[in-house]
Amino acid sequence: MKYYIISGEASGDLHGSNLMKALFENDTNAEIRFWGGDLMQEVGGTMAKHYRDLAFMGFAEVLMNIRTILKNISFCKKDILQFKPDVLILIDYPGFNMRIAEFAKKEGIKVHYYISPQIWAWKENRIKKIKRDVDEMYVILPFEKDFYESKHNFPVHFVGHPLLDSISNRKQVGLKVFRETHKLSDKPIIALLPGSRKQEIKKMLSVMLKMANKFHDYQFVIAGAPSQEYEFYQQFIAEDNVKFISNKTYDLLSVSNAAIVTSGTATLETALFKVPEIVCYKTSWISYQIGKRLINLEFISLVNLIMKKEVVKELIQNEFNEKNLESELHKILDESNRTRIFLDYFDLEKKLGGKGASKKTAALIIKNSETN
Known part of the structure; x- marks a missing residue:
C-alpha cells in the first residue's frame, strides 16, 4: 500500500x-x-x-x-x-x-x-x-x-x-564511556532540555543556565535538538561548567542525576529514565494570556496529568525564574525527595500500557x- x-x-x-x-x-x-x-x-x-x-x-x-x-x-x-x-x-x-x-x-x-x-x-x-x-x-x-x-x-x-519502545530499544551507553566520549568532568550530571524550537530555547535556556554558577558540584549539559545547530546555542553559553551535546538526549538522560525540562514529550521521557526533574514553560505574554483562558488543566506536564497529582514540580511563566528554579533544584537533589519521585515514576510506567x-x-x- x-x-x-x-x-x-x-x-x-x-x-x-x-x-x-x-x-x-x-x-x-x-x-x-x-x-x-x-x-x-x-x-x-x-x-x-x-x-x-x-x-x-x-x-x-x-x-x-x-x-x-x-x-x-x-x-x-x-x-x-x-x-x-x-x-x-x-x-x-x-x-x-x-x-x-x-x-x-x-x-x-x-x-x-x-x-x-x-x-x-x-x-x-x-x-x-x-x-x-x-x-x-x-x-x-x-x-x-x-x-x-x-x-x-x-x-x-x-x-x-x-516512548516505552524507543527507550527500551536504544543502544545503551555506560557513564564512563559517555564522560570520555564527550569530555565531561567526574561531577554528577544535571541535564538541561530547553526544547527543540528556537523560540522556546531562547526563552528557556538563559534562565536554566543561571544554575551552573550556583551548583558547582555538578556538571550541566545542554541536550541539543537535532533540528538546531550548535552555533545557535553558543550565544547562551558563558559558564565553564556547561557542556553541549547534540542529538544524544537519551544517552544524556541515562546518566543524569537530575534534569530541568521544557514542558512537552521530554517531561515523560525524563520520567521514564527515572531522572528527577523540574518542568518549565514560558511563552510570550500574549500567548500565555490567551492560553490560560482556553486550557482547562490542573497540570501541564504529561507526568502529572497521567498520575493525576503533582509528581514533578512545574514552573510556569512568571514562576519560571532564577530564584524558584534554584530552590526546586535543591529539592530534587535531596535524597528523601528523590525516593518519593522514583516510586511515582514506577507507577507511571505501569499506567502506560506496555511495549x-x-x-x-x-x-x-x-x-x-x-x-x-
Missing part, C-alpha cells in the same frame, strides 16, 4: 520513524512519502518536507507566520493528490493535521490519526471534526480511551505509549485499511 505520513515536530519524527519501521516490516510493498525529520529519513521512504520548516510555537507566533503556514497547507494538499496514497497517517500536530484530515476525507482518502490531538486539554469541540474526518484513531495515553469512548461515543484504539505501540499501530493501520 501507499502511505502518506505527516509529522510536524521532533517527537513526531521519533514516533513516525518507529511506525515506519513497523509498516515496512508488515507490508513488503509499502511506499511511504512523509513530512518529518532526520529519524524518519533514516528509515526510508521519501521526504516531502522537513518539520523544521513547520514548527511555530504559541498563538502570536502562529499569527506572525500565517502566510508560511498557508503555503505549506496548499503544498501538502497538492502533494497528497499527486502521490495518491491508500491511507493518510497523521501524527499529533493538530493545527495543521486537522485541516489536512478534512481535505483528505473529502477526497475519499482514508484518514488514520496516530497520537491524538490533546482535545481533552483544550478545543474539545474538535471532537466534531474528528468524528467527521478521522476513520481510525490510535491513542497513547491511558485516560484518552475513556475520554473518547465514554464521553464522546467515538471508538479508539489504545496502543500504549511508543509494542508502533507494531500494534502498524498492524491495525494495515488491517483497518484493508477492511474499510
Whole structure:
C-alpha cells in the first residue's frame, strides 16, 4: 500500500520513524512519502518536507507566520493528490493535521490519526471534526480511551505509549564511556532540555543556565535538538561548567542525576529514565494570556496529568525564574525527595500500557485499511 505520513515536530519524527519501521516490516510493498525529520529519513521512504520548516510555537507566533503556514497547507494538499496514497497517517500536530484530515476525507482518502490531538486539554469541540474526518484513531495515553469512548461515543484504539519502545530499544551507553566520549568532568550530571524550537530555547535556556554558577558540584549539559545547530546555542553559553551535546538526549538522560525540562514529550521521557526533574514553560505574554483562558488543566506536564497529582514540580511563566528554579533544584537533589519521585515514576510506567505501540499501530493501520 501507499502511505502518506505527516509529522510536524521532533517527537513526531521519533514516533513516525518507529511506525515506519513497523509498516515496512508488515507490508513488503509499502511506499511511504512523509513530512518529518532526520529519524524518519533514516528509515526510508521519501521526504516531502522537513518539520523544521513547520514548527511555530504559541498563538502570536502562529499569527506572525500565517502566510508560511498557508503555503505549506496548499503544498501538502497538492502533494497528497499527486502521490495518491491508500491511507493518510497523521501524527499529533493538530493545527495543521486537522485541516489536512478534512481535505483528505473529502477526497475519499482514508484518514488514520496516530497520537491524538490533546482535545481533552483544550478545543474539545474538535471532537466534531474528528468524528467527521478521522476513520481510525490510535491513542497513547491511558485516560484518552475513556475520554473518547465514554464521553464522546467515538471508538479508539489504545496502543500504549511508543516512548516505552524507543527507550527500551536504544543502544545503551555506560557513564564512563559517555564522560570520555564527550569530555565531561567526574561531577554528577544535571541535564538541561530547553526544547527543540528556537523560540522556546531562547526563552528557556538563559534562565536554566543561571544554575551552573550556583551548583558547582555538578556538571550541566545542554541536550541539543537535532533540528538546531550548535552555533545557535553558543550565544547562551558563558559558564565553564556547561557542556553541549547534540542529538544524544537519551544517552544524556541515562546518566543524569537530575534534569530541568521544557514542558512537552521530554517531561515523560525524563520520567521514564527515572531522572528527577523540574518542568518549565514560558511563552510570550500574549500567548500565555490567551492560553490560560482556553486550557482547562490542573497540570501541564504529561507526568502529572497521567498520575493525576503533582509528581514533578512545574514552573510556569512568571514562576519560571532564577530564584524558584534554584530552590526546586535543591529539592530534587535531596535524597528523601528523590525516593518519593522514583516510586511515582514506577507507577507511571505501569499506567502506560506496555511495549509494542508502533507494531500494534502498524498492524491495525494495515488491517483497518484493508477492511474499510
